[in-house]
Amino acid sequence: MLLHDYLRILRRGWWIIAGLAILGAAAGYGLSTLVTPTYAARATVVVSTLGAATPADLQQGNVFAMQRASTYAQLATSAAVLDRVADDLGGDVDVDDLRAQVTAAAREETAIIDVFVNGEDPDVAADVANAVATTLAQEAGQLDAPGAGTSPVQISLIEPAVAPEVAVSPQPRSNTLIGLLLGALVGIVVLVVRNAVDTRIRTLGDLPDTPGLATLTSIPLARTRGGRPGSGTDGRVEAFRTLRANLQFGSQIGGALAVAPVTADSKALSIATELASALGEIGYRVLVLDVDFRAREPRAKGRRHADDAEALGVADVLAGSVGAAEATRPGSSDNVFHLGAGRLVDGSAQLLSTSKMSELLAEAKDAYDHVLIACPPLVERSEASVICTMADSTLVVVQAGATTRSSFLFGLELLAGVRVASASVAVDNVRGIDVTAGRWQSLTTD
Structure with missing residues (x-):
């Protein structure tokens, strides 16, 4: 670890250092009051x-x-x-x-x-x-x-000796200062040890240095008001606008963008939908494709009635039972449209790796300015990396406080194994202000 890594650890856990320093100072002063003066x-x-x-x-x-x-x-x-x-x-x-x-x-x-x-x-x-x-x-x-x-x-x-008025020990001021310093030192040690043991990623600064990967932004936890999403000034909304700008600046948006979570802790569909809203508000027509069949299997299997129009989606299009235009539904935001997972049957996931999926993406790119693909987790489903190869670029999503560095690196290895041409990463649900946001590396993978 370099000096800036230690500084980042101390900055992030300053409250632990401050708390233990205060406890140490209180302990030093308390012990001074218990010792008989000399x-x-x-x-x-x-x-x-x-x-x-x-x-x-x-x-x-x-x-x-x-x-x-x-x-x-x-x-x-x-x-x-x-x-x-x-x-x-x-x-x-x-x-x-x-x-x-x-x-x-x-x-x-x-x-x-x-x-x-x-x-x-x-x-x-x-x-x-x-x-x-x-x-x-x-x-x-x-x-x-x-x-x-x-x-x-x-x-x-x-x-001659005279009766002293001030005791030589204990010395409350010195003991309090020593307790303060020892408490702060213990806090620093705790932070360093915790960082070495806990490999979960919490901010962009926790991401392993990976040459060839663009680190775009951190997305804060959604702020709610009365149980409903916050207003347009909410930090999460602004984070997606920043993500939109970073993707545009890096020429990584346009055509099809695969939103690929590392693990199941991240919700790809939610990220894709919020990013689509950020694109839609500046006039782009955006289609969100939900191909995370794993997340829908428990409740979607068995919905096989042809008159259930709301259940139509990608699985039905790939099976040839319906056209993409017929299964597409308007989204909750202007200029945003959704093509859900659809009615799943045995073997639906295998269709994602076929030429039919490539044809669906080509048709979608002709009809919309941007196509966002909500993928299944990279480390859990093999079809996720295959879909990333079909897309023009990939946004890897890390769940703050849940995704580990080893899982993140394994996900990148999977993408490298299928020669994904362009990839970037965003950290979702970051608590507080991520002072490391905006740290950039090169924009393409080898």
């Missing part, structure tokens, strides 16, 4: 030497003090210091607990030592920090005193 108190001491009589002695003393500072910092957490601190504080103070709370570090290239104490009570933390600093000064003096003499080193408390 406060950090700091006491600062400085190491110095005594008895410097000359500048050289002072310089040597400063170097010695800086060297000893790191040693005294480690002494702050030793048992010698913490035992005395525990005794001074009284109560049930445990030395091991103190060792877990106390840290000390010498500042780089200085003789200054910071003593830190963490605790749940800010006042207690400050008292412990001051006690450790005071005890450290006493223990350090004894450590460097020669025999019973006076120590040349002195530790002075230069900044």
